[in-house]
Amino acid sequence: MPETHEQILAPGTTAPDFSLPSTPDQNVALSDFRGQPVVLVFYPADWSPVCGDELSIYNTALPEFQRFNAEVMGISVDSAWSHIAFAQAHQLHFPLLADFEPKGAVARAYGVYREHEGTTERALFVIDAAGIIRWNYRSPVGVAPDAAGALRALAALPPATNTPERQATHADAQ
Amino acid sequence: MPTLSEPVSDRDHIQGPADAPMQLVEYGDYECPACGQAYPIIKAVQAQLGDKLSFVFRNFPLPTLHPHAEAAAEAAEAAGALGQFWPMHDTLYEHQRHLTNQDLERYARDVGVDGTAFQADLTQHKERARVEEDVRSGIYSGVNGTPTFFINGTRYDGSYDNESLIEALRQGSGAR
Numbered sequence: 001m002p003e004t005h006e007q008i009l010a011p012g013t014t015a016p017d018f019s020l021p022s023t024p025d026q027n028v029a030l031s032d033f034r035g036q037p038v039v040l041v042f043y044p045a046d047w048s049p050v051c052g053d054e055l056s057i058y059n060t061a062l063p064e065f066q067r068f069n070a071e072v073m074g075i076s077v078d079s080a081w082s083h084i085a086f087a088q089a090h091q092l093h094f095p096l097l098a099d100f101e102p103k104g105a106v107a108r109a110y111g112v113y114r115e116h117e118g119t120t121e122r123a124l125f126v127i128d129a130a131g132i133i134r135w136n137y138r139s140p141v142g143v144a145p146d147a148a149g150a151l152r153a154l155a156a157l158p159p160a161t162n163t164p165e166r167q168a169t170h171a172d173a174q
Numbered sequence: 175m176p177t178l179s180e181p182v183s184d185r186d187h188i189q190g191p192a193d194a195p196m197q198l199v200e201y202g203d204y205e206c207p208a209c210g211q212a213y214p215i216i217k218a219v220q221a222q223l224g225d226k227l228s229f230v231f232r233n234f235p236l237p238t239l240h241p242h243a244e245a246a247a248e249a250a251e252a253a254g255a256l257g258q259f260w261p262m263h264d265t266l267y268e269h270q271r272h273l274t275n276q277d278l279e280r281y282a283r284d285v286g287v288d289g290t291a292f293q294a295d296l297t298q299h300k301e302r303a304r305v306e307e308d309v310r311s312g313i314y315s316g317v318n319g320t321p322t323f324f325i326n327g328t329r330y331d332g333s334y335d336n337e338s339l340i341e342a343l344r345q346g347s348g349a350r
Contacts (some may be wrong), residue, residue, distance in 0.1 A: 053319040056236045061313045091238035143331050146316040148176055 008111040008138050015040075015127045016109040028073070028095055037157060038071040038127040039150050042112050044119040046086035046096075054122070054144040059092050061147035068154040070126075073097055077104050077119055087112040096115040099152040099173060101167040112138065123131070176316025176329045181229050187259045189220065198339075199230040199324040201312040204247060204266040205240035205273055206320040212334050213267040219339050227343065231263060232278040233308040234320055243271035244305065249278040251301035263283035281350035284303050 004015040009015070015038075019029040030038065041058055058065075058072055065072050074096040078086070083096035099106045099120065114121055122139035135153030139145045153168040182188065182199060200216070202209040220229055232332035233251070235243035246266050265281045266273065275296075282292040295301060312322070316329050323330040323339075325346035334336050 050319075053236075056239050057313075057318060059238055060234075060236060060309060064310070064313055144318040146176060146318040147313050148179070151314065159240040 008121075009109075009125070009133055011133055011135055013133045015125065015131050015133050016106070017131075018106045018109070020075070020099055020106060022095040022097055023084065024080045028097055030127070032082055033071050034054055035129050036133055037068060037129055037154055038125075039065060039070050039072045040110070040125040040127065041072065042107060042110070042120040042123040042125075043072045043074060043076050044084045044114075044117070044122060045076060050142075050144050055092055056090055057147055059090070059094065061151070062093055064147070066093070068151070069159075070154055075099050075106060075120065077107070098152070122140070124150055126150050126157075128157055175331075178311075178324050178327045179314035180300055180311035181224045181327065182228075186230045186232065187254060187263070188228050188230050189260060192198040192228055194226055194228040195228070196223060196227045196343040197324075197326050197347075198343060199232065199327075201232050201234035201308070201315075201317045201320065201322045203233075203235045203240055203243045204234065204250065205243040205270055207270075208319075209321045210270045210309055211268055213264075213319050215334060215336050218336050219343070222336075222340060223343065224244075226347075232312060233311045234322070235309070236303065238322060245275060245278060245296070246270075246273045247305045247308075247328075248296060248299060248301040249282065249292075251304055252292050252295035253282055253285060255295060255301065256287040256291060258285045258287050262287075278288065303313060 017030045019027045022028045043054060055074055062072060064121045072094040074094065077099050079100045080098040083098055087096055102124060104113045110125065112121040112123040121156040122145060124137040125133055134157060136152065137145060137149055152164065158161055178199060182197065187258065218228055229332060233247040235247045237244045247319060250262045250266060253259055262281060262285050265285060269281065279289065279293065283289055315324065322335060327343055328346065330342055332342055
């Protein structure tokens with residue numbers, strides 16, 4: 001079980017692994033994507049208007065993310081069934097993961113859980129091919145994040161991010 | 175704050191003097207209700223600021239939310255290729271709930287473009303590449319919804335009522 005962090009996990013930290021349902025009968029683990037960059041998009045709720053817009057922007061930007069061989073994944077505390085309906089309604093072409101049981105455990109591990117609302121923050125992480133967080137972003141309230149920051153972070157990744165460098169970077173963890 | 179990845183240039187559709195001290199760039203979707211709400215506000219801002227303002231429109235259709243948005247964007251560009259971008263742009267925003275292909279052809283006739291050339295352009299998707307260029311520059315500029323505005327090159331996250339926009343435009347041009 002991931003432990004709770006109060007602050008958003010910093011660049012240089014090993015990204016906590018997780019396995020979350022992407023559909024009612026299928027799980028996706030972060031470690032499945034070792035060897036390629038991953039963009040985690042934490043968003044508060046499936047059906048809020050701002051989230052629909054935000055995820056549609058990421059959907060529109062998917063070809064750009066694919067240029068970096070990056071896998072984009074959305075994460076919220078909604079259930080897999082809600083995710084299916086939401087993804088169909090918005091025709092999203094990347095997986096939405098259900099941080100549903102225990103609620104918000106992965107968001108807590110990344111330091112992006114909102115206790116009062118019981119949702120995740122609006123936050124982004126770029127994780128390199130070796131599983132190290134290289135960039136993070138927490139959105140101000142009411143402002144949807146764009147895709148440009150994560151794309152720039154991907155462009156700035158060194159070509160050979162497969163080199164293990166966890167010893168050097170782990171000290172940054174809160 | 176994010177800034178335009180592609181500065182305004184000759185390829186853009188510009189209203190007002192290109193060297194105006196205040197520059198407003200919109201990334202918009204013809205079928206997006208919020209863009210439709212912004213449309214008359216921009217008209218009013220333009221009327222108030224006159225030659226001090228240049229306004230640029232770039233396409234950012236979200237086809238998964240708005241099924242007619244891409245065709246509408248291509249239609250505006252096709253009309254633009256025939257010299258009637260802004261009349262078509264205005265017509266689309268004034269009828270944004272009626273954007274079927276038949277509607278688009280009717281609007282093209284209304285703004286006085288040659289029907290055959292327009293249809294050929296639309297059916298062969300001659301303007302798709304340009305629309306995609308706009309979307310790509312929007313993604314890298316930090317578009318985070320539609321509409322997204324840039325004032326003198328910097329993204330504007332404030333509300334887009336008349337007074338807020340004019341205040342931000344005045345400040346943006348002063349800071350230059």
